[in-house]
Amino acid sequence: xxxxxxxxxxxxxxxxDATLAALIDAGYRGASTPEICRRAGVSRGAQLHHFRTxxxxxxxxxxxxxxxxxxxLERRIGACPTVIDLADAASFLWSVYTGDTYYAWxxxxxxxxxxxxxxxxxxxxxxxxxxxxxxLCHAVLLPHVDDAREIAATTRLVLAIFDGLGTHQILLRxxxxxxxxxxxxxxxxxxxxxxxxRSRASAARST
Amino acid sequence: xxxxxxxxxxxxxxxxDATLAALIDAGYRGASTPEICRRAGVSRGAQLHHFRTxxxxxxxxxxxxxxxxxxxLERRIGACPTVIDLADAASFLWSVYTGDTYYAWxxxxxxxxxxxxxxxxxxxxxxxxxxxxxxLCHAVLLPHVDDAREIAATTRLVLAIFDGLGTHQILLRxxxxxxxxxxxxxxxxxxxxxxxxRSRASAARST
DNA sequence: TTCAACAAACAGTCAAGACTGTTTGTTACT
DNA sequence: AGTAACAAACAGTCTTGACTGTTTGTTGAA
Numbered sequence: 001x002x003x004x005x006x007x008x009x010x011x012x013x014x015x016x017d018a019t020l021a022a023l024i025d026a027g028y029r030g031a032s033t034p035e036i037c038r039r040a041g042v043s044r045g046a047q048l049h050h051f052r053t054x055x056x057x058x059x060x061x062x063x064x065x066x067x068x069x070x071x072x073l074e075r076r077i078g079a080c081p082t083v084i085d086l087a088d089a090a091s092f093l094w095s096v097y098t099g100d101t102y103y104a105w106x107x108x109x110x111x112x113x114x115x116x117x118x119x120x121x122x123x124x125x126x127x128x129x130x131x132x133x134x135x136l137c138h139a140v141l142l143p144h145v146d147d148a149r150e151i152a153a154t155t156r157l158v159l160a161i162f163d164g165l166g167t168h169q170i171l172l173r174x175x176x177x178x179x180x181x182x183x184x185x186x187x188x189x190x191x192x193x194x195x196x197x198r199s200r201a202s203a204a205r206s207t
Numbered sequence: 208x209x210x211x212x213x214x215x216x217x218x219x220x221x222x223x224d225a226t227l228a229a230l231i232d233a234g235y236r237g238a239s240t241p242e243i244c245r246r247a248g249v250s251r252g253a254q255l256h257h258f259r260t261x262x263x264x265x266x267x268x269x270x271x272x273x274x275x276x277x278x279x280l281e282r283r284i285g286a287c288p289t290v291i292d293l294a295d296a297a298s299f300l301w302s303v304y305t306g307d308t309y310y311a312w313x314x315x316x317x318x319x320x321x322x323x324x325x326x327x328x329x330x331x332x333x334x335x336x337x338x339x340x341x342x343l344c345h346a347v348l349l350p351h352v353d354d355a356r357e358i359a360a361t362t363r364l365v366l367a368i369f370d371g372l373g374t375h376q377i378l379l380r381x382x383x384x385x386x387x388x389x390x391x392x393x394x395x396x397x398x399x400x401x402x403x404x405r406s407r408a409s410a411a412r413s414t
Numbered sequence: 415t416t417c418a419a420c421a422a423a424c425a426g427t428c429a430a431g432a433c434t435g436t437t438t439g440t441t442a443c444t
Numbered sequence: 445a446g447t448a449a450c451a452a453a454c455a456g457t458c459t460t461g462a463c464t465g466t467t468t469g470t471t472g473a474a
Contacts, residue, residue: 004422004469011423027321029236032459045425048461103320106374110317113310113377114234123378153387157395160371160388167313167370168363170320171330180360181367188397211443211448218449239433252451255435416474423468433458441450 012050012060014040019061020068023104028111033057059121062108066125069101070132087186089140091179097162098169098178106166133159141191161185219257219267221247226268227275230311235318240264266328269315273332276308277339294393296347298386304369305376305385313373340366348398368392 018040022031033054037047051057076096109126112119137155138145145151165178185191209217225247229238240261244254258264283303316333319326344362345352352358372385392398 007423007469025321027318029318030321033461034459043425044461045427046423049423052461054460106317109374109377110313111234111236114232114237119378126378149387150391153384153391156372156375156384156388157368157391160375161364161367162371163374164367164369164371165363167316167374168367170316171326171333177360177363180356181363184357184360184364185397188395190392190395190397209443214443214449240435241433250451251435253449256449259435261434418473419471421468421470423466425466426464428463429461431458431460434456435454436456437452437454439451439453441448443448444446 008050011040011042011046015042015047015050015057016061016064018042019057020065020101020104023061023107024100028107031107055117058108058118062121062125065101065104065108066129069105069129072096072101086191087183090182090186090191094162094165094178094182098166102166103170106163130155130159157190161190215257218247218249218253222249222254222257222264223268223271225249226264227272227308227311230268230314231307235314238314262324265315265325269328269332272308272311272315273336276312276336279303279308293398294390297389297393297398301369301372301385301389305373309373310377313370337362337366364397368397 015036018036019031021039022036026035033047034044036057037044040047047057051060073096108118108122112122134151134155137158138151141158142151142154161182165181169175169178222243225243226238228246229243233242240254241251243264244251247254254264258267280303315325315329319329341358341362344365345358348365349358349361368389372388376382376385
């Protein structure tokens, strides 16, 4: 039928996708191995053959989620028309950033708060995500800034707004409200390199 | 020894405090009833006498957490010296906002994403918290703004930044980095009513 | 090329432990 | 006495990981 390698790849991918789906639909608590196997259409024996412990499966799923998020983001950003208004850009980014994969990620982050082993995995992957975000932020928002700490802090601020809004959306399922918040942020000059530069200039004067 | 009412009050309070402590230390998943009883020094029989189901216990704990957060916040804000710099104020708010009770709240919010009953409880309490935050935001940041939607959006933005930074702290345990982010936000005019007004004026001109 | 030997993938069952909620019994207040 | 508060044993369900056996693919010698 197929080679061993092909079978392995197919089964592991189904398991990893099922793990993310379970994480999204049922949360970290509900992502049990029987549930994942049920979704993947794979026997528990097969699952245990490929991932000897649940930790191994989760670790692989974290990596899988990272590549998926990055691929999603870059594909959709690549398909994005030329940006004119930074407020529109923020709204566009919001539509890319939120969604299922964000909530899968949030489940992992929150679970990792009380699980040191998981936290080590998630933190390592997060560092890579943040590094990418910093490069993007540097290119788009702060092309004339060279201070790494300045770039890092600005990136964190933008990420925090998106993450915070994503968390709020759990309780207040109102996408338009979230976009209104982003418009306020844009008006305040948050996504506007000129605005930030202007603020920096005034900050410099005040010292 | 003591009256029935006193015994009931003492036991329920110990159970509720233990529930929050378990939520903080072990997460929603780890906050099992045996664990809560162990922490409270109460037998499972007593727990089940006062809270017939876990749902009841969690519901009471959500309410307990709300009163605790509000009390903490108002007590510490009351003890705060006169505010001079809004960046310092943001840093102060951060020290009040983050901490154990924030993570207990986050556990509940994330768990409520995949638990409709819990979500109804948490959303109702969240609405009350946000309403308080809006009044505070109106008084401190936007005293001259009357548009309710404007106030709501600005409040959400500030809350989103704090919540997002709190989530980031799970992976990046660096309080100083979080404060640096808040300084960037303050410099961008986010916590500065004048800055927001100025931005609004320029936005009005552009239309 | 063909077939035997081997390895990997897969399926299903089982035991140990954990959690929830019920039931039964005991102690302390009214 | 009667009732509320508490304690402990128990039943049922779920999850994890171990174990046994079967099918499928790979390798190498004749």
